[in-house]
Amino acid sequence: MTISLKAEFEQAVGKRSHHFHGGLRLRHNKKISCQDRVGPPPLPELLVVPLLQHAGDISEPLVQAGDTVLKGQPIGQCQPCAAVHSPVSGMVEAIEVRPMSHPSGQPGPCVLIRPDGREQWVDLNPMADWQTASPESLIEQIQNCGLAGLGGAVFPTHAKMRDGRDRKTHTLILNGVECEPYISCDEMLMREQPGKIILGARILRRALGADRVLIAIEDQMSAVQKALTACPEFANSENISVVKVPAIYPEGGERQLIQVLTGQEVPAGGRPSDLGLVCQNVATAAAVAEAVTEGKPLIERYVTVTGNGVSHPRNLKVLFGTPVSHLVECCGGYTQDVARLVMGGPMMGYPLESDSAPVVKASNCVLALTQRDIAPPQAEMPCIRCGECARVCPAMLLPQQLHLQIRNGLWKPLEEYGLKACIECGCCDYVCPSHIPLVDWFRYGKGELRTRALESEASELARKRFESREARLLRLKQERAEKMARRKQVLNDKSSQQDRILASIQRAESRSRSKPGGQGSGSADDT
Amino acid sequence: MTRNFQTGGSPHIPPQTTVAKVMLQVLLALVPGVLATTWFFGPGTLVQIVLATVFALLFEFLMLRLRGRPLKPFINDYSAVVTAVLFALCIPPLAPWWISCIAMLFAIGFAKHLYGGLGQNVFNPAMVAYVVVLISFPQAMTNWLPPLALAEHSLGLADSLATIFTGQVPVTGGWDAVTQATPLDTLKTGVDAGRNVPEITQSALFGAIGGKGWEWIACCFALGGFFLLYKRVISWQVPVAVIGSVLLFSLPFWLVDPDSNPLPLLHVFSGAIVLAAFFIATDPVSGCVSNRGRLIFGAGVGIITLVIRRWGGYPDGVAFAVLLMNMAAPLIDRYTRPRMYGE
Numbered sequence: 001m002t003i004s005l006k007a008e009f010e011q012a013v014g015k016r017s018h019h020f021h022g023g024l025r026l027r028h029n030k031k032i033s034c035q036d037r038v039g040p041p042p043l044p045e046l047l048v049v050p051l052l053q054h055a056g057d058i059s060e061p062l063v064q065a066g067d068t069v070l071k072g073q074p075i076g077q078c079q080p081c082a083a084v085h086s087p088v089s090g091m092v093e094a095i096e097v098r099p100m101s102h103p104s105g106q107p108g109p110c111v112l113i114r115p116d117g118r119e120q121w122v123d124l125n126p127m128a129d130w131q132t133a134s135p136e137s138l139i140e141q142i143q144n145c146g147l148a149g150l151g152g153a154v155f156p157t158h159a160k161m162r163d164g165r166d167r168k169t170h171t172l173i174l175n176g177v178e179c180e181p182y183i184s185c186d187e188m189l190m191r192e193q194p195g196k197i198i199l200g201a202r203i204l205r206r207a208l209g210a211d212r213v214l215i216a217i218e219d220q221m222s223a224v225q226k227a228l229t230a231c232p233e234f235a236n237s238e239n240i241s242v243v244k245v246p247a248i249y250p251e252g253g254e255r256q257l258i259q260v261l262t263g264q265e266v267p268a269g270g271r272p273s274d275l276g277l278v279c280q281n282v283a284t285a286a287a288v289a290e291a292v293t294e295g296k297p298l299i300e301r302y303v304t305v306t307g308n309g310v311s312h313p314r315n316l317k318v319l320f321g322t323p324v325s326h327l328v329e330c331c332g333g334y335t336q337d338v339a340r341l342v343m344g345g346p347m348m349g350y351p352l353e354s355d356s357a358p359v360v361k362a363s364n365c366v367l368a369l370t371q372r373d374i375a376p377p378q379a380e381m382p383c384i385r386c387g388e389c390a391r392v393c394p395a396m397l398l399p400q401q402l403h404l405q406i407r408n409g410l411w412k413p414l415e416e417y418g419l420k421a422c423i424e425c426g427c428c429d430y431v432c433p434s435h436i437p438l439v440d441w442f443r444y445g446k447g448e449l450r451t452r453a454l455e456s457e458a459s460e461l462a463r464k465r466f467e468s469r470e471a472r473l474l475r476l477k478q479e480r481a482e483k484m485a486r487r488k489q490v491l492n493d494k495s496s497q498q499d500r501i502l503a504s505i506q507r508a509e510s511r512s513r514s515k516p517g518g519q520g521s522g523s524a525d526d527t
Numbered sequence: 528m529t530r531n532f533q534t535g536g537s538p539h540i541p542p543q544t545t546v547a548k549v550m551l552q553v554l555l556a557l558v559p560g561v562l563a564t565t566w567f568f569g570p571g572t573l574v575q576i577v578l579a580t581v582f583a584l585l586f587e588f589l590m591l592r593l594r595g596r597p598l599k600p601f602i603n604d605y606s607a608v609v610t611a612v613l614f615a616l617c618i619p620p621l622a623p624w625w626i627s628c629i630a631m632l633f634a635i636g637f638a639k640h641l642y643g644g645l646g647q648n649v650f651n652p653a654m655v656a657y658v659v660v661l662i663s664f665p666q667a668m669t670n671w672l673p674p675l676a677l678a679e680h681s682l683g684l685a686d687s688l689a690t691i692f693t694g695q696v697p698v699t700g701g702w703d704a705v706t707q708a709t710p711l712d713t714l715k716t717g718v719d720a721g722r723n724v725p726e727i728t729q730s731a732l733f734g735a736i737g738g739k740g741w742e743w744i745a746c747c748f749a750l751g752g753f754f755l756l757y758k759r760v761i762s763w764q765v766p767v768a769v770i771g772s773v774l775l776f777s778l779p780f781w782l783v784d785p786d787s788n789p790l791p792l793l794h795v796f797s798g799a800i801v802l803a804a805f806f807i808a809t810d811p812v813s814g815c816v817s818n819r820g821r822l823i824f825g826a827g828v829g830i831i832t833l834v835i836r837r838w839g840g841y842p843d844g845v846a847f848a849v850l851l852m853n854m855a856a857p858l859i860d861r862y863t864r865p866r867m868y869g870e
Binding site: 021026181255259265266267268269270323325334338339340341342346347348349350351352353354355356367369373374375377378379381382383384385386387388390391394395396397398400401416417418421426429430431432433434435437439440 | 528529530531532533534535536537538539540541542543544545546548549599600601604606644645646647759760762811812814816817860864865866867868869870
């Protein structure tokens, strides 16, 4: 991009709504959970805090069984990732392997904390004046407070910020587009805490060195728009605008939202920072405001508890580690005909086997569905290549081809057909008349590609090691041969042999002259 | 107190549609065309549809059994019925019953199940069936009827049934009294005999733009096609490419030599072009996947049909064109992979 084009692009961002390919218009089903104000549920008896709540590696525990902890005290750390803090004051009962509400369904190490009910905070370190603080110190504060993207991907916030700062971000996009049906936690947060979000936006903007902030919301969120633009922080801020975008699933996806706001596509294999953009969820921004101005680490979040399977759907402000069963109790319990429990929305959420699973940083929604909501399982039919999946795919892929290639183990074309670009939004699953679980196949295919890449890397390494060893042996052999040849040549060369004999005789003579009683050592005279 | 739940794959909302629903929509879209065909050519068409459907389901049942596949989701997915109806619409209304039997054996048994069943067939089963009987039984397959308005004897349901099952026409004069060449056939033999096109199309067999009756049938198929487009069962690329290529490819010939080349619109409104454009070339299984691929596929069908009509031995060539393009479809797909996001 040339300078003038770039400036033009920066100006045009957010001015006009564009389209992304495919997508679905789904029934929102959000109203049912937006009736009550958001409040905290009573403290649960026991919190199960997983040590892996972000994208990355499992944190190292900093406490052990029997320790007393204060609210906000770090209990897990992981240098490049996000820290984990105790959501309550109380006692660590144990650190053990439990289900940890991870999409993989794998259990992992969790810290079990029994609250003492005193809610005693650890000493907090708020930043006195963030407006003069250096961007790096802001990012450090964000890292120490354990922030991860609250939109669902839980990518460590500080890593995204560092990348954005290093690559000259001009616009920060706050993602308030909650495109999945049923979920309303971001909407409620924007309605109830607009000031905190805008404060967080300004802090993030300073940390990035960006000029502008766009807060993207869905076009039916009029209450949100009113709340955001009416709050005093908004009036006092420059270059922050609220943009409405049409509600089409999966518009909340980072790449889709960027396309809608800018008309540009994030390059394949690249990041939004390639376009000078950084996307953060609105809830992340609110958490940043708390982390910087109050020093509060990330220990709670808004969670939507909804669906026809709960008696009183609503949003709750939930401490991490709270079991899902506790939330459902606070919402009047299950209805008679509840059939499935989902962590997340109906499109991308994963089913829970048990409601003992804890709420974590990624949990935006607990969805209880009845049999009628999910319909009886349909028999899977062969693909009839109708192409609906390609029509709705926001990544513009050919899901039916990918499916065929994975089934037939054609791994090479899979890369060319862009399996890695799949965002697993589930649009193809929804429209498939043959009810093929496409996203499941794609997850499997991605995993297979990863292991294949690792294997081929390992075998490549082994091959290189073998080749260099062969080369080294060959080289040594050649060197030895050359040496031998040289020596042979020297030996064969009569005249030089004579010379050398003469020379050694002379040496011996001179030595015996210098040491009169010396016994010439035979070995030294040998040539 | 914890509670356990049954798990299941995402998405956790009921699917939008099913294969059976898609096939039913196709059948529904065929209704106007079927009614029009019956209106113009008598109840023979309805008998053929019933016959072909019965044979198709019979062979579907037998093949599923032979292959050890479950009957349940497959026998009632209506895909065999769609094949049968499309085939029945292509053959002469009074063709003998065993034509359907042999044709469906090839459509369901060979073209569909020997290739792996639903979704696996390389060739369009209805067109395979049509071509097999067209080549094997040319006599029976050319016994077309004139539209009712021109017919000396209009055969009722009982007479049609008798003809189809006995092979004897129950009127004086037999077959010669009831059959007549199709407009496209008349055109071909006329041009080959050196007559000029405007003179040929003066004949009573021709209507305002296409063959008499045929033009209305084409309109009714198009109506059903629009329904499928509206329901997004088919995409616009194939019908637009088929009809567009027929018009574009025949236009220069007509401009240069209108005496031996008919008006481009006559090509569209005679024979099976419209039926093929909306219902046959749009078969997703044997067609192309990408939008660009579909345009190429449709254009190929249109152009090959015209080539056969103009220089080939058959008056219409839609079935051959579709089968030839079926062969080319995987290659077209390979070279028309759409651009990915961010690519």
